[in-house]
Amino acid sequence: MTFKNVVKLGDFVTIKHGYAFPGKFITSQETKKILVTPGNFNIGGGFKSSKFKYYSGETYPEQYRFNGGELIVTMTDLSKETDTLGYAALVPNDNNIYLHNQRVGLVQILNNDLDKMYLYWKMRTREYQEFIANSASGTSVMHTSPKKICEYEFLLPTKLEQKAIASVLSSLDEKIDLLHCQNKTLESMAETLFRQWFDVDSNDEWQEKNVLDIFTLVGGGTPKTSVAEYWTDEIPWISGGDISAAHQGYLYSTEKSISLAGLQNSSAKLLPKNSTVISARGTVGKYALLARDMAFSQSNYGIVSKIGNYPFFIYLLVGFIVDDLLTAAYGSVFDTITTRTFESVNLKFPSLNSIEKFNEEISPIFSKKEMNTQQIKTLETLRDTLLPKLMSGEVRVQYAEEKLESVA
Numbered sequence: 001m002t003f004k005n006v007v008k009l010g011d012f013v014t015i016k017h018g019y020a021f022p023g024k025f026i027t028s029q030e031t032k033k034i035l036v037t038p039g040n041f042n043i044g045g046g047f048k049s050s051k052f053k054y055y056s057g058e059t060y061p062e063q064y065r066f067n068g069g070e071l072i073v074t075m076t077d078l079s080k081e082t083d084t085l086g087y088a089a090l091v092p093n094d095n096n097i098y099l100h101n102q103r104v105g106l107v108q109i110l111n112n113d114l115d116k117m118y119l120y121w122k123m124r125t126r127e128y129q130e131f132i133a134n135s136a137s138g139t140s141v142m143h144t145s146p147k148k149i150c151e152y153e154f155l156l157p158t159k160l161e162q163k164a165i166a167s168v169l170s171s172l173d174e175k176i177d178l179l180h181c182q183n184k185t186l187e188s189m190a191e192t193l194f195r196q197w198f199d200v201d202s203n204d205e206w207q208e209k210n211v212l213d214i215f216t217l218v219g220g221g222t223p224k225t226s227v228a229e230y231w232t233d234e235i236p237w238i239s240g241g242d243i244s245a246a247h248q249g250y251l252y253s254t255e256k257s258i259s260l261a262g263l264q265n266s267s268a269k270l271l272p273k274n275s276t277v278i279s280a281r282g283t284v285g286k287y288a289l290l291a292r293d294m295a296f297s298q299s300n301y302g303i304v305s306k307i308g309n310y311p312f313f314i315y316l317l318v319g320f321i322v323d324d325l326l327t328a329a330y331g332s333v334f335d336t337i338t339t340r341t342f343e344s345v346n347l348k349f350p351s352l353n354s355i356e357k358f359n360e361e362i363s364p365i366f367s368k369k370e371m372n373t374q375q376i377k378t379l380e381t382l383r384d385t386l387l388p389k390l391m392s393g394e395v396r397v398q399y400a401e402e403k404l405e406s407v408a
Contacts, residue, residue, distance in 0.1 A: 010150030012114040015073065015105040017146070019064040025057035033057075035101040036066065036091065038074040038084065043255070044384070045087035045124035046173075050244045051283070055099055064100040068093030071120050073149060076103040077142045086132030086144050088123035105146055118162035121169050125391055128152060157393075164397045165390045172383040179372045179379075186372075187248050190365050194316040197358050198350060206348035211321060214349065215314055217339055218302035220295065221267025223258050230262030237268065238296035240279040246288040248319065250373040251277065258295055268295040269302060274311035276303040276318050284335045285326045287318050289366070291373060301337075307352060310359040312366050321345050 021035060033055040042048045070091045077085035088107070091098050100106060107123075109116050122128060131152050136142045157165070220238070223230035236254040243251065263270060270293055271277065278287040281299040289311070296302060305314050328344045329335040349355075389395035 005156070006153050007156045008150070009152045009154070010147075012109065012111040013119070013150065014108050014110060015146035015149060016100075016108060018100040018102045018104045018106070019061055020102045021055055021060065021099065022057065025055055027054050027056045029056070030054055031056055032095075033060070033097045033099060035099050036072065036104050037101050038076045038078070038103055040104075041074045041084045041087050041089050043083045043087075045084075045089060045120075047089040047092060048245070049092070050247060050286075053101075060099060066091040066098040066100055066106075068098070071107040071109075071116055071123075072100075073105045073107055073123065074103070075105050075144050075146075075149075077136075078140075079142075082133040082136055082142045085136055085142050086123070086129055086149060088120050090120060103143075105149070113159060114156070115159060115162040115166060117166035117170060121166055121387060122154065122391060125388055127388065127391075128154070161397070168390065168397055168401060169383060169387060172379050172386075176376050176379050176383075179376050183249055183369050183372050186365050186369050190312070190316060190362055191319060193362060193365075194313075194320060194358075197354070198320075206350050208346055208348050210343060211317070211345045211347065212339070212342050214307055214317065215303050215305050217342060218269050218271070218304055219267065220269055220297045220300055220302065222297050223262035223266040223268060227262070227265075230259055230265065231256065232259040232262075233257045234259045235263055235270065236292065236294040237262075238277060238294055238300060240282050240286070240297070240299045243277055243279045243288050243300060244283050244286045247286040249288055250291040250370050251288040251294070252291040252373050252377050254294065263295055267298065270295050271302045271304075276311070276315045277301065278303060278318060278322075278337075280337045281335075284329055284337050285322050287315070287322065289315050291370060307355070310355050312362045313355050313359045316362070321347070 018036075026035060030052075031054040035053045035055050037051075037053055039051040039053070040048050068091055071088060072091060073086060073088050074084055075086075077083070107119070109119070132144050132149065133142075135148045135151070136144050156162075225231070235258050237256050237258045238251065238254050239256065242254045246252070258266075258268065262268070271290055273290050273292050275290045276287055277290065277294075277296055278301050279285065279299065280301050303314055303318055305311070324345045325337050325341050326335070328341045329337045330341075386395060390397065
């Protein structure tokens with residue numbers, strides 16, 4: 001790779017602050033107007049669509065409305081690990097209205113020698129993020145600023161090489177996005193089939209039961225964080241954030257893991273593959289299927305069938321009743337769902353024979369979803385492996401393209 005000189009980011013960009021939208025208009029109720037906040041950044045960079053805050057006001061400053069495709073950076077991080085601080089994302093280009101909230105910076109390119117998409121990937125490297133984390137201020141909440149971000153220095157390749165590197169990495173992301181879209185379509189198909197099979201209003205012969213007659217709730221737990229041997233890479237351990245990220249899909253990996261000793265010396269439980277989990281506190285009502293055996297925290301419930309091994313029926317049943325659960329949720333500060341919440345939901349249920357036939361018919365859809373999820377993880381691993389090597393020149397673009405073709 002041919003590098004130019006070491007350059008300073010501030011010689012190529014300016015970073016614009018967002019707007020402090022009035023708190024009285026910020027809501028969790030879905031509208032077309034979405035506030036882009038630090039919560040919309042994935043660990044490692046990229047846009048997260050699972051933690052939206054909405055704006056209910058009729059008007060807003062037009063200069064703080066995104067057009068779609070803008071490069072943005074997060075300037076506040078609530079985590080102790082500063083694992084999203086300074087990372088970049090691209091504003092989605094869809095039918096929603098995205099608003100530029102405070103503590104999110106809009107990166108504007110001033111010099112044509114720097115390619116926007118190359119910078120996007122550069123701002124997703126560990127080396128860049130470490131620079132931001134080391135210069136951050138704050139204790140419980142970490143902050144950076146446009147000035148600090150603009151102090152970052154890096155080797156700049158030619159414009160042609162910038163575009164080639166960005167093209168390879170973006171191609172991987174496009175494949176990942178396509179598989180996510182396929183999984184959303186498969187989820188919609190499964191939900192439609194569930195409603196067609198089990199139209200509860202049309203069959204008077206079915207028995208009315210409480211949902212807790214069909215499945216039981218299993219509570220989770222957290223090993224002592226002060227005992228290091230309880231926190232290893234042995235058993236994936238689910239937090240509410242993990243479920244939110246995998247909502248209505250397969251949960252393949254978790255941010256944290258525990259050891260067998262951690263499992264045995266806490267109230268954490270181990271759930272088998274294809275079990276359903278649902279978040280019960282904080283961001284309540286998010287649910288997912290396990291792609292492997294996992295343990296989970298007390299902020300979530302495991303859903304265990306009482307009627308037999310019909311995992312996909314149970315999963316879709318949870319999705320069918322989730323709106324009722326959210327309506328019945330309660331809490332003075334944060335919504336919570338408990339056993340009492342589930343006890344409020346009664347439905348008419350078909351025979352076990354019908355459930356068994358449905359679970360068998362729907363199984364190929366979930367097999368395809370699982371295969372897609374595995375492919376997504378493979379592509380993400382390849383992308384994250386190639387990113388620093390392409391940026392440093394250790395790997396050439398041609399080699400990266402060959403690796404991309406091998407997993408296509």
